[in-house]
Every structure is written in C-alpha cells, then in structure tokens.
Amino acid sequence: MKAIQCTHLGPPDDLELATLPDLVAGPGEVVIEVHAAPLNFPDVLMIQGKYQLRPELPFIPGAEVAGLVTAVGEGVSHLQVGDRVASFVQLGGFAEQVKAPASATFPLPDGLDFAEGAALPLAYGTSAHALLDRAELKPGQTLLVLGAAGGVGLAAVQIAKALGARVIAAASSDEKLELCRQSGADDTINYAAEDLRARLKALTGGQGPDVIYDPVGGSLAEPAFRSIAWGGKYLVVGFAEGDIPALPLNLPLLKGASVMGVFWGEFARRDPKKNFANLRQLLGWMQEGKIRPHISARYPLADVPQALKDMAGRKVTGKAVIEPQR
Template sequence: MKALLCEHHGPAEDLAIRDLPDPEPGPGEVVVAVKAAALNFFDTLIIQGRYQTRPAFPFSPAAECAGTISAVGEGVTGWQIGERVAAWLGYGAAREKVAVSADQIIRIPERLDDAQAAGLFVTYGTAMHGLIQRAGLKPGERLAVLGASGGAGLAAVEIGALLGAHVIACASLPDKLALAREHGAQEEIDYAQGDIRAELKRLTEGRGVDVLYDTVGGELAEPALRSMAWEGRYLVVGFAGGEIPKIPLNLLLLKGCDLRGVFWGQFVARESAAHRRNMERLLDWAANGHIRAHVHARIPLERWTEAYALIADRKAKGKIVLTL
C-alpha cells in the first residue's frame, strides 16, 4: 500500500510517499481501506515537531479518515467487511489502509460522502465538546467565534447556531465572513479592519459575549477576553495565529468570567461514551443537512504539498481532505 510518511521533522515538502506492507488486524481491530483522510492545522505542526504529540518515525499525518472495512480481526462483533466507516486515529490516516480498534470507528450514513465524514471528528468533535461539555452553551446566548472561516471555526458557527445561540463570526476577510454567514452566523466582525473589542461591545449592546470560541490566539486574545460578559466562558481551542498569548489574570477577576481549555483528544480518551454520543449526533446532523461539513478542497494524496499550503497560509475555508 502507499503511505504518506514523515521520516524526519521538517516542512511538508520533506514528506514522502512510500510503499508499505498492508496492515493485518489484531484482536479487536478492523482494517479500513481509506478513501479520504482529513487534515487539520495541527498537521502542519506535528510534522515539524512543534505539537504535543510526537510520534516515532516514520509516521503518517492525518488524524481522521473515512473508508470501508476490508478486514476484521479476532473478537470483533457487529462489523462486516464492506461497511462504510469513519475513524479517529490521532495521526496515521494518510495511507491506503489503516488498522484501528473497532471502538474507534463509527458508521457513515448513506447520505454522507467520505470526504465529509472524514472531516467531522476533529473540528466538529472539538466544537461539540467545547460548546456542550465545556461551555454549557444555552439558547439565546451570544457566541463569538474567532477564526470563523477555518475548519474549526465554521464547525463552531454551525453547531452554535443549531444549539440556538446568537453567533458572531470573527474573521479577517469579507469572503470568509460571507462563508460564515452561510453557515449560520447572524453577525460578523472583520478584525483586520476594526477594533474587535469595540465591535463585540457594539454588537452585544455593551453586555459582552457569553461564550467565546478562540481558534486563533495571538494578539486577538486579550481584546477578546476584555469583551466577555459577566460569568462568560472563554474557550481556548487553538493558536492558528501562531503565538500563545499571555493573559492578564486580573481580567478574569474583573469580568467574573472563566478561561476554559478545550482538549478534545483527552476528552476522547477519558470520556469515550460521551465522545461516541457526540459523534453519532454529528453524523446524523450532517446526513440530514443540518450541518454542511464544508469541504474546501479534495486533493489527491500525491499532491499533499498543495493541501498543506492551503492550511499553513490560512487560505482554507472549511476542511482540506486528501483523497485516495
């Protein structure tokens, strides 16, 4: 089988496609013939050795995939060869076949294609966990999303709108904001053109933001935190802006607000039953058109450098998916 491999830390151009033996399923495992492997922002970091997960070399990037079961291991029940499934691996999905635990796979509804299903785990799973388990988002609350046009941000916009929140999309270009509005945002802020703190204050009539979903970090974090409502919840999701901000803790005191981390990978490991419920709900939403699971580009595995460039240059509007 063909596999995209990281053999040493470096830029995406240093990755290579190699031929490897097909995997065999161990006890409790299935082998999935991968049709689509989705990339995320952290894929640009893990190959450079700049992410908290550091796999042994050589490894394949891509944390999530979709395809069909091609082999079933000893002790696996309830699954058959040929069934369409999606899986979360953490890394290793950018190859033609992967062996995964049967506990890690979820059936794909017939109305959902492989590229959409592959991209639901990280961005939508994180948004579900962040907005439901971490923020306890309530209908009618004001939700602001920083980086609202990227895969993570769009997921939060869509899910926030479905949960009944008043969604304010924050992004850097008019076309990105237009995409966020198409996905359920009621209002938008172009933070490349104006003062995000002043705009959030204006759009919330001085009350502030109940929940802030921050995928960007950097210089936007402090003015966004200053825009929180009393007892608001600021969700730390990621740092696509490149810099991890240093937060003045006195702001939490003055606002009576919370700063809450959203570490979806640990949630999956520690609360697997809640994670499965979230994912089953998401797949049903996607299959019935309640969320769009927007795929920006479907790029053949052999053109991986194009896929990485779209993410690294922050040009992706939705998910970037490698096809096999």
C-alpha cells in the same frame, strides 16, 4: 500500499511518498481503505515537532479518515467488512490504508459523502465537546467564534446555531465571512479591517459575548477576553496563529469569567461513551440538514505537501481533504 511518511522533522516539502506493506487488523482493530482524510492544523505542527504529540519517526500523519472496512480484528462485533465508516486514528490517515481502533470507528449513513463524514470526528467532535460539554451553551446565548472560517470554526458556527444560540463570526476577510454567513452566522467581524472590541461592543449593546470559542490564540486572545460578558466562558481550542498568548489573570477576576481548555483527543480517550453520544448527535443534526461540513479542496495523496502548505498559508476554508484512492 502507498502512504505519505515523515522521516525527519521539517516543512511539508520534506514529506515522502512511500510504498509500505499492506496492513493487518489486530485485536480490537479494523483496517480501512481510506477514501478521505481531512487535513487539520496539528498536522502542520506535528511534522515540524511543534505539537504536543511527538510520534516516533518515521510516521504517517493524518488524524481522521473515512472509507470502507476491509478487515476486522478479533473482538470487533459492531463493524463488518464493507461497512462505510469514519474514524479518529490520530496518525496514519494520509495513506491508502489505515489501522483504526474499533472503539473510535463509527458507521456512516449511506447517503453521506466520505469527505463530509471524515470531517466529523476531529473538527465537529472538538466543537461539540467545546460547546456541549465545556461551555454548556444555551439557546439565546451569544457565542463569538474566532477564526470562524476554518474547519473547527465553521463547525462551531453550525453547532451553535443548531443549539439555538446567536453567533458572531470573526475572520480575516470578507470572503471568509460570507462563508460564515452561509453557515448560519448572525453577525460578522472582519478583524483585519475592524476593531474587534469596538465591533463586539456595538453588536452586543456593551454586554459582550457569553462564550468565546478561540482556535486562533496569538494577538486576538486578550482583546477578545476583555470583551467577554460577566460570568462568560472562554474556550481555549488551539493556537493557529502560532503564538500562545499570555493572559493577565486579573481579567478573569474582573469579569467573573472562566478560561476553559478544550482537549478533544484526551476527552475522547477518557470518556468514549460521551464522545460517541456527541457523534450520534452530530450525525442526527447532519441528517436533519442543520450541519454540513464545507469541503473547500480535494487533493490526491501525492499532493499532501502542497495541501499542508495551503493550510499553513490560510488558503483553506472549512476542510481540505486528501483522497488516496484518486
């Protein structure tokens, strides 16, 4: 099989296209012929050694996939050869084949595009865990989504609307905000051109958002938190801007607010039953037309370095997907 390998830490252009032995399913595993593998911002960080997970070299990046089951290991009963599936694999997705734990692999409905199905585990799984489990978002509450045109951001916008919340989407350009409106956002903020706090005050009548979803970090974190409603919940999802912010701890005290970490991968490992319940909910919403991943770009396997550079350069909205069978 062909795969993209990281043989040493460095920029995307250092990745190598390699030919490796075909895979064999071990106990509790399946082998998947990969038809779609979305890019995620941690992929950019991991190949540079800047992510909390630091796999041994060499490794194949790519955390989630969709495709066809080609082999089933001992002890696997809910999946069969030929099944259309999606899976969270953590590593190995940017390849023609991947070994996946059966416990993290679920069937896809026949009418669902592989690229859309592949976007469910991480981006939508993260946002579902954040809004359902951590924030317990209620109908009628106001949610602010920072970096709202990215993969997890758009997922948060759509899930919040499915839950009956009011959504304020914040992004860095009018083009990105138009995509957020198409995904259901009620109001928008261009934080490259508008004052975030002043706009939030105007949109919420001075009350502030009940929940803030932040996959960006950096310079936006403190002004966003200063705008939060009394008793609000601030969801720390990631740091796409690159800098991890230092928040003055008097702010949660003065607002009676909570800072809540969202670590979907660890949640999925510790509570797989609840994670699968969330995924079933997501599939239900997808079949009802309430959520749908936005696929903005598709790349062949050899173009993984360019795809990662496009993501790092903020040229990707929604999800970009690698299609190894092209």
